[in-house]
Amino acid sequence: MEDVIIGLEIHVQLNRLQSKMFCGCSTAYHNSPPNSHTCPVCLGLPGSLPVINKKAVEYGIKVGLALSCKIEEETLFYRKNYYYPDLPKGFQISQYDYPLATQGHIMILGDDDKERNIRINRAHMEEDPGRLVHAGTIDKAKYTMVDYNRCGMPLLEVVTEPDLSSPKEARAFLDKLKSILEYLDVFDGSQEGSMRVDANISLKGGDRSEVKNISGFKGVEKALSYEITRQRNLARRNIKVVQETRHFDELRKITVSIRSKVGAHDYRYYPEADLTVMRIASWVPAIKATLPELPDAKRERFVKQYGLADDHAKSLTSEIRVANFYEAVAAKAAPKLAAVWIADVLKGELNYRDLSIESFSEKHMTEIVQMLEKAKITENGAVQIIRELLDKKEGSPQEIVQSKGLGKAEDDAVQKAVKEAVAESAAAVADYKAGSERALNFIVGLVMKKTRGKASAGEVHRLVKEEVEKA
Amino acid sequence: MLSELKAKLLAESCEEYLCRLFERIEKSSLNAFTTLAKESALKEARQFDKNPDQGLLAGVPIAIKECISTRGIETNCSSKILRGYIPPYDAHVIERLKAEGAIIMGKTNMDEFAMGTSTETSCFGPTKNPWDHTCVPGGSSGGSAAVVAGGEAPCSLGSDTGGSVRCPASFCGIVGLKPTYGLISRFGLVAYANSLEQIGPLTHTVEDTALLMEVISGHDKRDSTSAKGERRSYLPGLGEGISGLKIGIPKEYFGEGVNKDVEKAVWDGIHTLESQGASWQEISLPHTRYALAAYYVIAMSEASSNLARFDGLRYGSRMGEDKDWHTTFSAIRAQGFGPEVKRRIMLGTYALSAGYYGRYYLKALKVRTLIKEDFLRAFKEVDLLASPTMPIPAFKIGERINDPLSLYMADVFTVPINLAGVPAISVPCGFAGHLPIGLQLIGPHFGEAAVLRAAQAFEAATPFHEAKPEVI
Numbered sequence: 001m002e003d004v005i006i007g008l009e010i011h012v013q014l015n016r017l018q019s020k021m022f023c024g025c026s027t028a029y030h031n032s033p034p035n036s037h038t039c040p041v042c043l044g045l046p047g048s049l050p051v052i053n054k055k056a057v058e059y060g061i062k063v064g065l066a067l068s069c070k071i072e073e074e075t076l077f078y079r080k081n082y083y084y085p086d087l088p089k090g091f092q093i094s095q096y097d098y099p100l101a102t103q104g105h106i107m108i109l110g111d112d113d114k115e116r117n118i119r120i121n122r123a124h125m126e127e128d129p130g131r132l133v134h135a136g137t138i139d140k141a142k143y144t145m146v147d148y149n150r151c152g153m154p155l156l157e158v159v160t161e162p163d164l165s166s167p168k169e170a171r172a173f174l175d176k177l178k179s180i181l182e183y184l185d186v187f188d189g190s191q192e193g194s195m196r197v198d199a200n201i202s203l204k205g206g207d208r209s210e211v212k213n214i215s216g217f218k219g220v221e222k223a224l225s226y227e228i229t230r231q232r233n234l235a236r237r238n239i240k241v242v243q244e245t246r247h248f249d250e251l252r253k254i255t256v257s258i259r260s261k262v263g264a265h266d267y268r269y270y271p272e273a274d275l276t277v278m279r280i281a282s283w284v285p286a287i288k289a290t291l292p293e294l295p296d297a298k299r300e301r302f303v304k305q306y307g308l309a310d311d312h313a314k315s316l317t318s319e320i321r322v323a324n325f326y327e328a329v330a331a332k333a334a335p336k337l338a339a340v341w342i343a344d345v346l347k348g349e350l351n352y353r354d355l356s357i358e359s360f361s362e363k364h365m366t367e368i369v370q371m372l373e374k375a376k377i378t379e380n381g382a383v384q385i386i387r388e389l390l391d392k393k394e395g396s397p398q399e400i401v402q403s404k405g406l407g408k409a410e411d412d413a414v415q416k417a418v419k420e421a422v423a424e425s426a427a428a429v430a431d432y433k434a435g436s437e438r439a440l441n442f443i444v445g446l447v448m449k450k451t452r453g454k455a456s457a458g459e460v461h462r463l464v465k466e467e468v469e470k471a
Numbered sequence: 472m473l474s475e476l477k478a479k480l481l482a483e484s485c486e487e488y489l490c491r492l493f494e495r496i497e498k499s500s501l502n503a504f505t506t507l508a509k510e511s512a513l514k515e516a517r518q519f520d521k522n523p524d525q526g527l528l529a530g531v532p533i534a535i536k537e538c539i540s541t542r543g544i545e546t547n548c549s550s551k552i553l554r555g556y557i558p559p560y561d562a563h564v565i566e567r568l569k570a571e572g573a574i575i576m577g578k579t580n581m582d583e584f585a586m587g588t589s590t591e592t593s594c595f596g597p598t599k600n601p602w603d604h605t606c607v608p609g610g611s612s613g614g615s616a617a618v619v620a621g622g623e624a625p626c627s628l629g630s631d632t633g634g635s636v637r638c639p640a641s642f643c644g645i646v647g648l649k650p651t652y653g654l655i656s657r658f659g660l661v662a663y664a665n666s667l668e669q670i671g672p673l674t675h676t677v678e679d680t681a682l683l684m685e686v687i688s689g690h691d692k693r694d695s696t697s698a699k700g701e702r703r704s705y706l707p708g709l710g711e712g713i714s715g716l717k718i719g720i721p722k723e724y725f726g727e728g729v730n731k732d733v734e735k736a737v738w739d740g741i742h743t744l745e746s747q748g749a750s751w752q753e754i755s756l757p758h759t760r761y762a763l764a765a766y767y768v769i770a771m772s773e774a775s776s777n778l779a780r781f782d783g784l785r786y787g788s789r790m791g792e793d794k795d796w797h798t799t800f801s802a803i804r805a806q807g808f809g810p811e812v813k814r815r816i817m818l819g820t821y822a823l824s825a826g827y828y829g830r831y832y833l834k835a836l837k838v839r840t841l842i843k844e845d846f847l848r849a850f851k852e853v854d855l856l857a858s859p860t861m862p863i864p865a866f867k868i869g870e871r872i873n874d875p876l877s878l879y880m881a882d883v884f885t886v887p888i889n890l891a892g893v894p895a896i897s898v899p900c901g902f903a904g905h906l907p908i909g910l911q912l913i914g915p916h917f918g919e920a921a922v923l924r925a926a927q928a929f930e931a932a933t934p935f936h937e938a939k940p941e942v943i
């Protein structure tokens with residue numbers, strides 16, 4: 001979409017940390033009663049003071065480095081002042097000038113199927129506000145409850161340049177960012193609300209609107225598509241797009257204008273004097289040394305080391321857990337065959353069931369690939385085994401092969417036919433031993449006849465050859 | 472005095488001593504205490520009598536300013552908006568006091584959120600000066616100074632953002648110290664202007680202040696601005712004398728606007744120090760005249776942010792009827808804050824707004840740097856500085872409350888010290904009529920030991936700390 005300009009601000013909870021950004025409260029608040037993970041600091045009680053979680057800043061720097069950002073010499077926190085009930089201090093501790101990281105980029109596959117460089121403007125740290133629970137929808141709720149468990153969660157805000165040109169590209173960017181964050185082990189995307197997106201969107205020449213607080217990647221695609229249609233319709237009717245903040249209503253799948261009483265935002269940013277300036281330049285070398293192999297590098301290595309097709313390598317490396325799963329299988333079974341079966345079959349079956357790779361065991365996958373390799377099961381049989389394991393959640397590939405008669409019985413028949421055929425073809429065996437490779441074809445033909453074509457010719461050829469050499 | 476009191480408490484009964492104090496407080500007309508923790512204090516006193524512990528302040532009762540968090544005792548900053556708020560935790564200084572055996576008597580009146588020089592902006596009404604009940608005790612720690620001067624508590628803690636410990640110490644004729652920024656943890660001190668304020672002791676003698684400093688100073692990892700390094704000791708250096716000490720007299724702190732009696736008493740004080748072996752020379756702190764403006768811009772800007780959390784939603788007073796959130800919290804803030812607090816929040820909000828930030832806040836920070844450099848330069852030449860604490864003695868209740876500018880002007884010699892972050896003490900140095908006058912001794916960063924030593928030498932050579940107001 002050549003006339004669409006999209007920039008994203010992504011709020012990432014660094015939820016692999018043990019404690020919150022400025023206090024000792026645990027980050028494992030999901031499934032806990034409301035307001036049970038709080039203390040005077042994250043509740044903003046009078047007299048409480050923040051203390052920086054150094055590990056959070058290290059994680060932030062790690063992400064900055066992985067996004068090829070420049071890490072600032074010094075970084076400091078600011079107060080962003082605004083009133084909102086989820087913000088117990090009346091300000092949010094955030095960053096403004098001298099953020100942690102600036103000027104990075106991420107490569108994504110663009111709409112034109114070419115790799116595109118999306119520039120990152122900055123990445124900065126801040127604390128998450130609490131969570132509002134509305135009784136009903138945001139515009140009709142009679143009352144609202146506040147849960148401060150989330151308050152003070154370490155957040156990294158990643159801000160892109162307006163380099164994205166379609167909802168699909170925005171989605172591709174988010175997928176890639178998520179992938180990198182999980183590779184770094186700073187982020188667990190499975191936690192609810194762990195990544196929230198504000199999107200700025202405009203049509204060339206028009207004013208932009210900002211859609212705030214979209215959670216979920218599908219939500220981003222839908223909100224952006226709706227917003228593009230809305231802005232196009234306005235343009236068609238010669239109505240100017242108003243620069244405003246909008247909210248994505250997930251139930252109705254539309255964006256609605258939020259008329260904020262605060263009016264034009266003046267956050268009155270000023271340095272947080274309760275915290276001191278951090279000289280982080282000296283931290284960088286040690287953090288750099290801990291950076292793992294990132295998705296793009298792993299993808300390249302998979303192509304080289306295992307001889308995979310690039311699309312298979314890409315599919316296998318988009319999630320660190322899938323990549324690790326693949327490598328564990330590839331260590332014990334044919335790597336190319338494993339790539340095809342994990343990337344094309346297993347991932348599809350998981351997706352269909354909305355399951356993650358943890359739902360399938362490496363050991364089972366290894367067995368399946370090994371059986372395929374030795375032609376002990378057919379492709380169709382392998383798919384059935386995978387489905388059975390996912391749906392029943394019990395048994396092993398071997399057991400399923402047996403109980404469903406997916407191969408072993410046929411194998412016996414083939415073996416038996418091979419033995420008979422070799423015994424019946426003394427002349428052909430002699431010819432083969434005398435050096436005529438083609439003599440085997442006669443025996444293979446005999447086996448195919450005996451098994452009524454059920455066996456695979458290649459496999460039969462291998463078995464016949466084995467049997468003849470034994471003879 | 473506290474060392475004698477400790478001996479007396481051991482020999483006699485802590486409970487009886489405390490009972491006499493509470494009796495006196497209950498009959499008092501000073502309006503200095505706001506909340507009494509009578510039950511818990513007497514319980515601790517009985518405990519002490521049964522089984523005296525060995526802490527530095529074992530059995531010593533102490534009064535605490537309303538803005539210092541005390542677990543289980545209401546902490547309301549003398550503001551209607553915080554009425555009923557009982558902190559679930561103790562400030563660092565309270566933990567330290569309790570660890571050394573001190574007994575928390577209760578909370579003392581102050582200017583609302585420490586915004587004032589007279590303790591008149593309190594929601595509990597003004598505290599009276601023990602030396603003259605028609606006069607203010609100074610502020611903002613007016614209650615903490617009045618209870619000590621009026622014999623209602625042997626010592627107290629206040630907080631000093633722009634002179635709030637030293638001003639009431641001066642007006643009430645006692646000793647008050649504003650320590651170096653970072654020496655005492657602010658954890659639990661309800662913030663007014665967090666880059667400026669420190670908790671400080673108010674006592675009868677310099678030795679008592681040194682003793683309290685031993686207890687409450689030191690690093691606390693919960694306050695990121697708390698200074699690291701070894702714990703310093705203040706008692707051992709006392710009594711070593713001041714022979715050879717070089718004292719600077721900042722010429723900008725004398726002359727126009729300074730009351731004649733104050734000026735004379737301070738000069739007499741300087742000559743007393745000279746007679747004790749110190750020398751003095753005039754020096755200049757050239758940026759002094761910009762200090763007040765810079766101070767008020769910074770303090771109000773920070774206040775506008777620090778006081779944003781008070782909305783009646785989670786704690787404090789929930790006044791009026793619940794409507795939508797915005798209307799409800801606006802109404803609560805409108806009713807809960809007094810006029811001086813509102814004035815400062817509005818001015819501070821303005822100073823931080825887009826378009827004005829550079830003109831006011833950033834400029835004030837630049838002035839702050841210049842003022843700090845003034846002090847650093849001075850301390851290359853001299854060991855300490857001496858000046859009046861306040862340009863005037865205590866004024867009448869009601870006299871200046873409707874003239875904020877004249878009230879702000881009274882802070883002219885105390886605010887530069889907070890901007891620079893250096894320590895300063897006020898010690899009694901004479902009287903203007905029947906009203907006490909304070910001498911301010913200013914030291915370099917973390918120079919408390921020298922400040923206390925000089926103040927103690929001065930005290931030993933003068934009778935003023937022994938004077939007591941007639942108790943009415």
Ligand SMILES: [Zn+2]
Nearest residue numbers: 023025039042
């Ligand atoms: Zn907490």
